Amino acid sequence: MRLSLAEKKIEVQLVEERYWVGDADFLRRNPAGKVPVLKMGGEIYTESSAICEYLEERFPEPRLLPQDxxxxxxxxxxxxxxxxxxxxxxxxxxxxxxxxxxxxxxxxxxxxxxxxxxxxxxxxxxxxxxxxxxxxxxxxxxxxxxxxxxxxxxxxxxxxxxxxxxxxxxxxxxxxxxxxxxxxxxxxxxxxxxxxxxxxxxxxxx
Amino acid sequence: MRLSLAEKKIEVQLVEERYWVGDADFLRRNPAGKVPVLKMGGEIYTESSAICEYLEERFPEPRLLPQDxxxxxxxxxxxxxxxxxxxxxxxxxxxxxxxxxxxxxxxxxxxxxxxxxxxxxxxxxxxxxxxxxxxxxxxxxxxxxxxxxxxxxxxxxxxxxxxxxxxxxxxxxxxxxxxxxxxxxxxxxxxxxxxxxxxxxxxxxx
The missing domain is CATH 1.20.1050.10 (Glutathione S-transferase Yfyf (Class Pi); Chain A, domain 2)
Incomplete structure (x- = not known):
């Protein structure tokens, strides 16, 4: 996901999440309790493969999924x-x-x-x-x-x-x-x- | 995947795979050694989520992924x-x-x-x-x-x-x-x- 963001030149700020501690604040952001979590335009995105597909649809250049x-x-x-x-x-x-x-x-x-x-x-x-x-x-x-x-x-x-x-x-x-x-x-x-x-x-x- | 196939009215024949035995014939069909495996038009497809996305693109009706x-x-x-x-x-x-x-x-x-x-x-x-x-x-x-x-x-x-x-x-x-x-x-x-x-x-x- 980080590579996909970087390839598409979408700048992000990396924040360390101590996900194994399972604190309430983190679980509120992501009920799955997993990393990575992407925050973009006020929305929170989780699940790496779903995020990559979303980035591909919203920011199609450069293309990381072929067309066929x-x-x-x-x-x-x-x-x-x-x-x-x-x-x-x-x-x-x-x-x-x-x-x-x-x-x-x-x-x-x-x-x-x-x-x-x-x-x-x-x-x-x-x-x-x-x-x-x-x-x-x-x-x-x-x-x-x-x-x-x-x-x-x-x-x-x-x-x-x-x-x-x-x-x-x-x-x-x-x-x-x-x-x-x-x-x-x-x-x-x-x-x-x-x-x-x-x-x-x-x-x-x- | 079975539900997706059925919803799109794509007829398949179900074959039991004794995947846990790990026999060579099954591993040749699918090097990941996992089920499900879909055989369609001479091609072999594995990994459930990749198959569902493929079915959605090849057979878009009825739509199981929204457009937005x-x-x-x-x-x-x-x-x-x-x-x-x-x-x-x-x-x-x-x-x-x-x-x-x-x-x-x-x-x-x-x-x-x-x-x-x-x-x-x-x-x-x-x-x-x-x-x-x-x-x-x-x-x-x-x-x-x-x-x-x-x-x-x-x-x-x-x-x-x-x-x-x-x-x-x-x-x-x-x-x-x-x-x-x-x-x-x-x-x-x-x-x-x-x-x-x-x-x-x-x-x-x-």
């Missing part, structure tokens, strides 16, 4: 793939176990989860490699929301050095291109207190 | 709410613990999960009651994908008698209307082997 129905389907399929499947199998097992637990004070990483995440990321990188073998971008010949959904997951994992960039030259090249986009600057400037990013994280030549 | 961007956002927000949040907090805790475990032979229900699900469904029914207090349908003044997403979760829970229809007259009235739609017939005819539906399940006057 079949091609749009493929973008949305891959957005779900990365937001749900990749997130659940990889990001939740690696990032949440290693970082979020420490921030929220909810104990040590569960070794079995970290192991499952480390195994799953290989499968996912191979799947991306297969897609990029046949296409210029993940969902087809044009950059789309699918590339942003994938890059958002990978950048979070790269922050904790959990991506083996030697596994696929195609994936590495694709990520280098994503990283060099102006929309990516704010992601690369992220800094989680207590977890400084590794040297290569923001480096375009990694 | 703000109204479309609200439909999509609620589809995510029911597909993700409601499913995760309620359906996974009640239906998956009580029924799927038995079918897959993966042990007894975990009591803590069933308890969490029973608590969460009250919160969700109250939220639906609040929505329906202000609107004719869940997402606004027209029936939409949001109503189908919610009814799909509730019908599965009603099958195992886990919905307290006395909690909200507004929700009960709304569900009675949904049940009486021709699109709902196939859902009401569902029969899980070993788990016969209760008498009231298919009854329009429940």
């Amino acid at each position: 129905a079949q091609a749009r389907y493929e973008v949305r399929r891959l957005v779900s793939w990365f937001d749900d499947k990749f997130h659940h199998e990889v990001t939740a097992n690696l990032l949440y176990e290693r970082v979020n637990r420490k921030i929220h004070g909810s104990g040590y990483p569960v070794a079995a989860n970290v192991k499952a995440g480390a195994k799953a990321i290989k499968f996912h990188l191979d799947y991306m490699n297969w897609l990029l073998d046949n296409r210029r971008w993940l969902a087809g010949d044009e950059m789309s929301l699918a590339d942003f959904a994938a890059a958002a997951q990978l950048s979070a994992l790269d922050y904790i050095c959990d991506v083996d960039w030697n596994r696929s030259a195609a994936v590495k090249d694709w990520y280098a291109t994503m990283k060099s986009r102006p929309a990516f600057r704010s992601i690369l400037a992220d800094n989680v207190p207590g977890f400084p990013p590794p040297h290569h994280y923001a480096n375009l030549d990694f | 961007a703000q109204a479309r956002y609200e439909v999509r927000r609620l589809v995510s709410w029911f597909d993700d949040k409601f499913h995760h907090e309620v359906t996974a805790n009640l239906l998956y613990e009580r029924v799927n475990r038995k079918i897959h032979g993966s042990g007894y229900p975990v009591a803590a999960n069933v308890k969490a699900g029973a608590k969460a469904i009250k919160f969700h029914l109250d939220y639906m009651n609040w929505l329906l207090d202000n609107r004719r349908w869940l997402a606004g003044d027209e029936m939409s994908l949001a109503d189908f997403a919610a009814a799909a979760q509730l019908s599965a829970l009603d099958y195992i008698c886990d919905v307290d229809w006395n909690r909200s007259a507004a929700v009960k009235d709304w569900y009675a209307t949904m049940k009486s739609r021709p699109a709902f017939r196939s859902i009401l005819a569902d029969n899980v082997p070993g788990f016969p539906p209760p008498h009231h399940y298919a009854n329009l006057d429940f």
Whole structure:
């Protein structure tokens, strides 16, 4: 969602939400109790995929969803793939176990989860490699929301050095291109207190 | 997705996928290893929300997404709410613990999960009651994908008698209307082997 906003040059102010505390003020803004929350023109928007579709309809340039129905389907399929499947199998097992637990004070990483995440990321990188073998971008010949959904997951994992960039030259090249986009600057400037990013994280030549 | 297909009068043949076995033939059709899978015109479609958007674009009548961007956002927000949040907090805790475990032979229900699900469904029914207090349908003044997403979760829970229809007259009235739609017939005819539906399940006057 941040990448989509940045690509469309919609300026936003990022506010940290301590969503795990579940305070009443935050729950009033968003009854789902989740991040991200977008506030725009006095309205409050939640649920990442619904927000991205809305931004696409309200601010169609540059286009992040193709115009052909079949091609749009493929973008949305891959957005779900990365937001749900990749997130659940990889990001939740690696990032949440290693970082979020420490921030929220909810104990040590569960070794079995970290192991499952480390195994799953290989499968996912191979799947991306297969897609990029046949296409210029993940969902087809044009950059789309699918590339942003994938890059958002990978950048979070790269922050904790959990991506083996030697596994696929195609994936590495694709990520280098994503990283060099102006929309990516704010992601690369992220800094989680207590977890400084590794040297290569923001480096375009990694 | 079944409701969306039925509402648009697209005939499909339902095929049981024993997805939990993970056989190679099924994984070839759908690398995500999940249901539902739609086969149409020689193409294979996966990921429920991507399929519903595709059906909406290819077969726009009857319309299940409004035309105004703000109204479309609200439909999509609620589809995510029911597909993700409601499913995760309620359906996974009640239906998956009580029924799927038995079918897959993966042990007894975990009591803590069933308890969490029973608590969460009250919160969700109250939220639906609040929505329906202000609107004719869940997402606004027209029936939409949001109503189908919610009814799909509730019908599965009603099958195992886990919905307290006395909690909200507004929700009960709304569900009675949904049940009486021709699109709902196939859902009401569902029969899980070993788990016969209760008498009231298919009854329009429940």
